[in-house]
Amino acid sequence: MAGLLRSPLVLARSSICASAVRACQPALTRTFLINVKPTKKSKLEQGETINSTIASTPELKDKDSKYRIEQPSPAVVAFSHRMGLNQLKDQTLVMRIITHASHERVGVQTNERLDYLGSKILKMFVVEYLHTKYPxxxxxxxxxxxxxxxRPDTLSLMAKEFGVEDVARWVRSKPEMGHQLTLKTVKASIVRAMVGALYIDQGPIKARDFIHAHFLSRKLDLAPFLKVEEPKRYMSSLMKRLDREHPVARLESETGRNSKAPVFIVGVYSGTEKMGEGFGYSLKMAEFRANKDALTKYYLEEHKDFSLPSDAEVEGTVYRPTKVGDTQVIV
Structure with a gap:
């Protein structure tokens, strides 16, 4: 028992030594990895980054520095592929096509010039087609x-089919301008701008093919556009100029002459050739329509196999000139 007891002095020394040992132990170090999100750049820094990118990229260095390059949205990309605009060599034209002149933003190009060019090209190829097919x-x-x-009404309907409403960029006119810009006008300008962009980027044949596929492929009743007030007199002058026999109206059939709703069918003949036919509730009306039908068949005679003057631009195509058609009779 005596050997197990320690004096207070010994115990104090042992306590001091133990404290010194604990104080000399090496401290544990921990390393924490903190992910710091980059702060948003200011507009000035963004502009400097874009300018440095353009300066280092040969393709962008040639662009006009005052216009900024815009990235198309998924809807614009889908519209571009649907209309074949993804084949354009200059893809910046896609955003320019859908941007109306009313979209006033600094550094954004509008479709004003493409709209003007497209309107002239559109009419040129439509006239070429009509002049050749209906001489x-x-x-x-x-x-x-x-x-x-x-006309804008027709182009607006086509634009709706193309899906222009989903991608058009425009701003309604200000009240002080005195007029209100309509979506119909905007859609028509975008369709014309598409024609202008295809012409300037892909050439006249690509623009012509686009017009034939989307415009001239639509069936249009042309008969109402032939306006003649006196078709009988007009028909007589036409046969005289063509050195043909004078036109004669002949009653071909009738029904209910003495009833409240009679019907007469009259044919117009030049010699033995039947030129036209018409019906009506009176002989005078049937004769009027028969002469009008004869004039319509003459002036709207179609050429089935013909070549367009623009075919001369197609490589490997032999262009066959067509004769200039007849002129209108002056009564």
Whole structure:
């Protein structure tokens, strides 16, 4: 028992030594990895980054520095592929096509120039097609048909089919401008800008093919565009100029002459050739329609196999010139 007891002095020394040993132990060090999110760059820094990128990229260095390059949205990309605009060599034209002149933003190009160019190209190829396919069509009638194909109402309906409403960029006119810009006008400008972009980027044949596929492929009733007030007199002058026999109206069939709703069918003949046919509740109306039908068949005679003047631009195609059609009779 005596050996197990220690004096207070010994115990104090042992306590001091133990404290010194604990104080001399090496401290444990821990390393923490902190992910710091980059702060948003200011507009000035962003502009400097874009400028440095353009300066280091040969493809972008040639671009006009005052216009900024915009990235198309998924809707614009889908629209571009659907309309074949993804084949454009200059893909910056896609954003320019859908941007109306009313979209006032600094550094953004609009479709104003492409719209003007496209309107002229559109009318040129429509006139070429009508002039070649219907060589006898009167000039005033041709002007109205061209207007029917290219007027804003027609282009607006086509733009709706193309899906232009989903990608168009425009701003309504300000009240102090005195007029209100409509979506129909914007959609028509975008369609014309598409034609202008194809012409300037892909050449005239690509623009012509686009017009034939989306414009001239639509069926249009041309008969109402031939406006003649006196078709009988007009028909007589036409046969005289063509050195043909004078037109004669003949009653071919009738029903209910003495009833409240009679019907007469009249044919117009030049010699033995039947030129036209018409019906009506009176002989006078049936004769009027028969002469109108004869004039319509003459002036809207189609050439089935013909070459367009623009075919001369197609490599490997032999262009066969067509004769200039007949002119309208002056009564």
């Amino acid at each position: 006898k069509m009167p000039t005033d009638m041709q002007q109205e048909v061209v207007e029917a194909y290219t």
